[in-house]
Structure formats: structure tokens, C-alpha cells
Amino acid sequence: MQVHFVNVGYGEATLITKDNFVMLIDGGTNRKEEYDNPGCIRIRDYLKKTGISKVDLVVVTHIHDDHIGGIPEVLRNFPVSAVWINVKPILPCLDMIEWFQSVREGNLSGVLFKNALESYKELLEECETRKIPIFQRGRGDGRVSPDQGLTVELLSPSPEHQKETLEAFEELRSGSDLKKAEALYYEIDAKGNQTSLSLWIQAGKTAVLLTGDKVDGWDEIYRTYGNRLGSQILKVTHHGQADGMPQEMIQVSQPDIFVICSSVDKRFNSAHPTVIDRAYAYLKENRKVGGVFVTGCLGEGFSEVKEICAVKFICDENTGEISTYYVES
Template identity: 25%
Template structure:
């Protein structure tokens, strides 16, 4: 066998091995995802840089909370398709800031949508306009997010909204739709970008805010996660969605210190990338990346 023929043969063998390895990894990943979804709630805190996006899967239903930034929209679409998402039963756009709805038009265009919720707040930004046009193209109407609104996530699951509690705010962050989700004995609190004012309004309604998992408000900003609010939630796990070396200094040291005083385990997307938690209804564990 000539050297040229041998090299050609070796290259073919290496290519075949590479393909087989890739198929095996993909197959194992699919099996792992399928097993994870069976009789569990899986929550994906998707790394979208300096933004927010969470996918919740339970009882064969899919709920998407926010869609990250415009820059991350293609990454988000790939992630959802990789996880075999065809239909999003519910979408919640917590409030119309670009880092929360930047990818929303693309999501609406690429997937079947059940119900779409958002607060009664508008902006003149391009991403907001694109989102409205995408909804109109599919004849979808926005359902107004309001306290005590419930979403049907199937057996052993509850989902209800806690905010916004006013119709007008000076700060767009306070329009954020916060919601609490329970699966059997596991509880989660999602807070959008609510700041201290909205936190106080939620506290005044005397909701049971205790939660095993807290999606920390406003990327860990110092204007959110007040001591009083965190004391009511008392989370075992806190998730902070933020970008690496972001210009805002998120998460704020004071916020981190308040969480640490509660002995809360903190996971951050700028450090861990996408974070996936799985609950069987009693125990919550973090899946390895």
C-alpha cells in the first residue's frame, strides 16, 4: 500500500470514528433528556448572556419565560430545537426590555404557541414591535399578566402569577410578571426584573413566597432582592442570569451577601452557562452540563 493510499485510508477511518462518537453522544443526550422528563419537572435556565430566559417542562407541557437578548436569539432557537420543542404551551414575556424579549419574535415564528402572556406595558423599541408583528402574523393575542392568574401545567403542578400589582409604574422593571410554580413538594419563584417597590407590593398581598428555587430578580442587581423579600422566600437555591463581565456589575456584592447569609446555593449563568434543575417532586438536583 502506498503512503498516499495509506493516509487516505487513515483519514477515512478517523472520520468514521468521529461520526460514530458524535452519533453516540447525541443518542445518549436524547436518552438522558427523555429519562429526565419522565415524572419530573425540568427547568432550564438558559444562558443568553446579559438577559433572562427559562424553559420549564412538566407533564408534557412547555412554558417559556422570556427569551433573552437579540444577540442570543439563534442560540436560543437551537437550544429549544435540541430539546425537541415543537410547541410552547405558554409563553410569558415578563416585561418589554430587550434583554427579556429580544428573541421573542424568532421564538414565535419558529414554534407553535399556545397562550402568550405579558403585562400591559408597551415600548417603542424595535424588538417590541417585532414581537407584536410576529404575534399578529400567527393571530395570537396577548393575555394580560395579572396577580392570581393560573396556568394549567397538568397533574401535581400549580402555576400562578404574583404581579404586576399596579397598572402604571415609573420604572419598566416593576411591570415584571412574577410567578410561583410548584411541582408536588418542590417550589420555584420567578421574579423577572422586579425591584424593591414591586417586591413590597407582593409582600403586602401576603402570598406564601417560600420557595426551594429563586430566579433572582434583575440579574442580581442591588435594586432588587431586598432583605425582607429574601427572608420570606428563603431559597435553598438561587439562580442568577447574567453576562460575563457585564457593564452593570451584575450580580451586586450586597445581593450575593444577602443570599449567602441564608446559606443559599448560588448558581450563575456567567460562570456555569446554562443551568438545568430536575425535580422528582421532593428532591431538586442540578444536572451536569
């Protein structure tokens, strides 16, 4: 199994390959300015660069711009067999959102969530045109095997969170009071991380825990699974912001390697120093030598200037050993 964490700026895109099976989790944003920094690459271009010719499974952890924005381009450029998403709502009227005062004034979170909904609309249209099935997935689906020798445990969202989100989207879609609709719009956006898909993916003696942006609920996951979700690789939640390292998340995964998906400027306090310090402290206390990787800063520390667009881990499924490689732009 190979696991690639791609530098898509402030966003996330993870590529997993095993034999001939290709799985993409999130696709970064579609905003052009995010790719101006050295080393940043669109997920569409990274797939082409690495010789990918088809994608068996696309996973959208949640409907936020920095996770879903690059997915429609993947659907347009590669044969895709199936899509998983955390919730599959009926879209509200995007023209109505244009009239929200905060969006018209350029409120950043409001504009980014509108971008995310537009990308979701494109995803639905592309899947309909190309006859790609879309499945709502979450904790209720439990453990599945999308390919021989590959196990995926769906840890979240809960059926309750999915139901609440779908009901909120339906209320937004059918609402006529603009001020109430605007307040509900931001409420749905704010709870987006709570409904994020989090996945434990195992192949042989190797495993990776991909957390999306899920911050809360790791105490419940730890009570349910204990140490059964041991993972050599942990993708830290919420871009390594100050709330992105719940202790129970570390306890449930017991990782050798921490990966933080953050831009080079560590925007929105991502790749927070306290999170990085805690990760290194955990590795030292437990005598682990894997390391901590920040996707936007992968070229730092080299004696010669290099533009690194991804960190790739080759996982030996028989021994559990992990080899680390950098992919140059």
C-alpha cells in the same frame, strides 16, 4: 418539573417543562454581539438543542430588550399556543423615536428601549399572522393553572401599574411635541421594571419564584402571602444588581437555591458581590446546601475547560428534592 436557566449573556430566559407542557419565560436579547462569549446561546437554539418541538406558553415579563428580544424568533420557529405579557400597549410611532436627539446620538438606554419596542412590534405581528392569542397578565389574575398539576400565582404587576403604563404609552403615541415625547419615552423605560411580571410556579412539592426585574413592592407581597410562597429555587431579581435582593423577597420564598441571570462580565454591576455574599450567608445561617448560580459564569470552577450554556434543575414533585445538572454548549 424541570427548570432551565439559560445563559443568554446579559438577559434572561427560563424554560420550564412538566410532562408534555412547555413554558418559556423571557428570551434574552436579539443583539448578535451578546452571543459572542463562550457558553452563550440564543433561546431559539437552546430549545432546538434540548429537543423542544412546541411551546405551550410564552411569558414576557416586561418590554425590555434583554427579556423580549429573543421572543419573536421563538414565535417564528416553534408552534406557540399562547403569550402572556405584563402590559399590552398600542405601539407609539417608532419613526418618531428615531428623531429623539439622545437616540440619534446613541444613548444606550434609549437605543435598547427602542430595540425592545421593535421586538414588541415583531411579537404583535407574528402573533397576528400565526393566530396566537396574547393575554395581558398581572396580580389581578391571581392563581391560574395553565396545565394539569401546574399552578402559577401572578404576584405583579398591580392593575394600577398596568393602567399607568398603558396611559403613558397612549400619551407617547398621541404626542406631537418631540421634547415632551422624548422625556416621556425615558420615563416609561425607567418604570419598566416596576411593571414586571413576577411568578410563583408550583408543581407538587416543588416551586420556583421568578421575579423578572421587579425590585420594589416585595414588602407588600410578603405582607399578603407570608410564607405561603416557599420555593426551592429563587431567581434573584434585576440580574442580581445591588438592588436585586430585597429582604422580603428572601423571606417570602425561603429558597434553597439562588439563581442570578448575569453575563460573564457581570455588566451594569450585575451579580453584585454584596448580593452573592448575602445569598451564601442566608444558606449558611439556615443550613441549606443548594448553592448560588450565575448563568454567565456556570463553567467556572471546573477542573477542565467547559462551555456551559444552562443550569437545569430536575424537581421531584413527590419529595421536593432538587437535582442539579449543567448543560454543555
